[in-house]
Amino acid sequence: MVQVAVMGHGVVGSGVVEVLTSHAESIAKRAKEEINIKYILDIREFPDSPLADRFTKNFEDILNDEEVKVVAEVMGGVNPAYDFVKRCLQAGKSVVTSNKELVAKKGAELLAIAQEKNANFLFEASVGGGIPIIRPMSQCLAANDVIEIAGILNGTTNFILTKMIREQMPFADALKMAQELGYAERNPKADIEGDDACRKICILASLAYGKHIYPDYVNTKGITEITLDDVLYADAWGGVVKLIGQVKKLADGKVDITVEPMFIERSSQLAGIDDVFNGILVRGDATGDVVFYGKGAGKLPTASAVVADIIDCVKHLSARKYLGWADGSESDVEPYANTIMSVYVRAESNNTKLAFEKATELFIGVKPLTRNGAKENEFAFTTGDMKESDIEKAIKALEDNGIKVLSKIRISDL
Numbered sequence: 001m002v003q004v005a006v007m008g009h010g011v012v013g014s015g016v017v018e019v020l021t022s023h024a025e026s027i028a029k030r031a032k033e034e035i036n037i038k039y040i041l042d043i044r045e046f047p048d049s050p051l052a053d054r055f056t057k058n059f060e061d062i063l064n065d066e067e068v069k070v071v072a073e074v075m076g077g078v079n080p081a082y083d084f085v086k087r088c089l090q091a092g093k094s095v096v097t098s099n100k101e102l103v104a105k106k107g108a109e110l111l112a113i114a115q116e117k118n119a120n121f122l123f124e125a126s127v128g129g130g131i132p133i134i135r136p137m138s139q140c141l142a143a144n145d146v147i148e149i150a151g152i153l154n155g156t157t158n159f160i161l162t163k164m165i166r167e168q169m170p171f172a173d174a175l176k177m178a179q180e181l182g183y184a185e186r187n188p189k190a191d192i193e194g195d196d197a198c199r200k201i202c203i204l205a206s207l208a209y210g211k212h213i214y215p216d217y218v219n220t221k222g223i224t225e226i227t228l229d230d231v232l233y234a235d236a237w238g239g240v241v242k243l244i245g246q247v248k249k250l251a252d253g254k255v256d257i258t259v260e261p262m263f264i265e266r267s268s269q270l271a272g273i274d275d276v277f278n279g280i281l282v283r284g285d286a287t288g289d290v291v292f293y294g295k296g297a298g299k300l301p302t303a304s305a306v307v308a309d310i311i312d313c314v315k316h317l318s319a320r321k322y323l324g325w326a327d328g329s330e331s332d333v334e335p336y337a338n339t340i341m342s343v344y345v346r347a348e349s350n351n352t353k354l355a356f357e358k359a360t361e362l363f364i365g366v367k368p369l370t371r372n373g374a375k376e377n378e379f380a381f382t383t384g385d386m387k388e389s390d391i392e393k394a395i396k397a398l399e400d401n402g403i404k405v406l407s408k409i410r411i412s413d414l
């Protein structure tokens with residue numbers, strides 16, 4: 001029998017306990033060992049839990065118990081998770097986590113400690129909730145050079161955008177629903193401002209390219225400025241608005257990485273991924289496009305990935321699985337201002353005809369975009385390919401000419 005501990009008894013943590021207990025028999029068959037939850041760490045009391053006797057508020061109970069071989073960290077956040085995970089690894093315990101913030105910010109260091117101590121540090125649940133993506137990328141696609149990864153990586157924002165697109169539901173109401181369903185982060189700013197998706201694309205980029213890409217290096221924009229008007233323009237253009245995390249390897253070895261809302265053509269494989277579902281497209285040089293699809297958030301989908309990692313650790317208690325990347329630096333990332341893209345722009349002017357003419361002078365390849373029910377002073381257009389810094393200059397010049405720019409959204413090449 002292998003003793004494990006679960007740190008955190010929130011949405012995911014309680015799911016991990018539920019899956020481990022409800023599937024105990026089949027899990028034991030797959031792990032070739034019975035798995036027993038010896039401790040559950042939480043500062044709150046759970047007197048009604050059937051495992052009430054396993055709860056502790058003291059991390060040292062877990063750290064100092066040599067019987068505990070595998071620890072699941074499902075607390076979220078960097079503090080105190082980082083300290084706890086680091087000390088468990090230093091003590092030679094394997095750790096599995098669903099904590100994307102921890103992996104995105106401290107992954108290189110924790111992976112190095114795991115390697116030094118011959119322990120495992122696994123994080124399948126940190127990206128895509130219940131979708132298998134870390135293991136397929138590190139094992140099944142290992143023969144490929146990854147040309148590009150692009151995905152809808154945040155269930156909460158995808159749920160909100162879907163409600164806005166399909167039901168014209170206001171942003172705030174859709175966010176409240178996502179919180180009630182247990183999809184959103186404790187602080188939903190991390191979802192709606194793009195940080196959660198950024199952490200996930202950083203993990204995938206680090207895995208694919210072997211160097212830690214830190215979230216601070218990544219252009220990150222969320223969906224807080226997306227309005228129902230933009231959603232309707234996207235529809236008139238022939239697509240939908242989605243929050244996309246995207247990374248590409250450039251010829252000079254740098255990565256071009258971003259998280260931002262994008263117009264996606266209806267024919268794209270990512271356009272039909274709705275509600276809480278995530279979709280991740282991995283473009284390999286040998287495989288071509290491979291798309292992973294499933295529930296990207298929620299108690300049991302995420303818990304299922306955590307428990308799969310626990311099983312893997314139990315099967316590899318003495319033989320470490322190689323999974324990891326080296327440390328990285330900002331020079332690994334291409335500045336966003338150099339990125340070539342086309343955009344949709346929505347603006348307001350008392351003379352929309354003149355304003356549109358001005359736009360055609362300032363931007364390359366301007367095409368008007370119209371929609372039913374447009375406001376009187378409103379006009380919109382799409383551009384051809386331009387450098388991001390030139391787009392910003394043109395937007396500033398529009399504003400200097402008294403034209404109010406209301407939205408600018410990238411048009412995806414997916």
Ligand code: HSE
Binds near residue numbers: 155
């Ligand atoms: N808040 C996250 C999401 C949870 O909505 O995708 C899963 O990582």
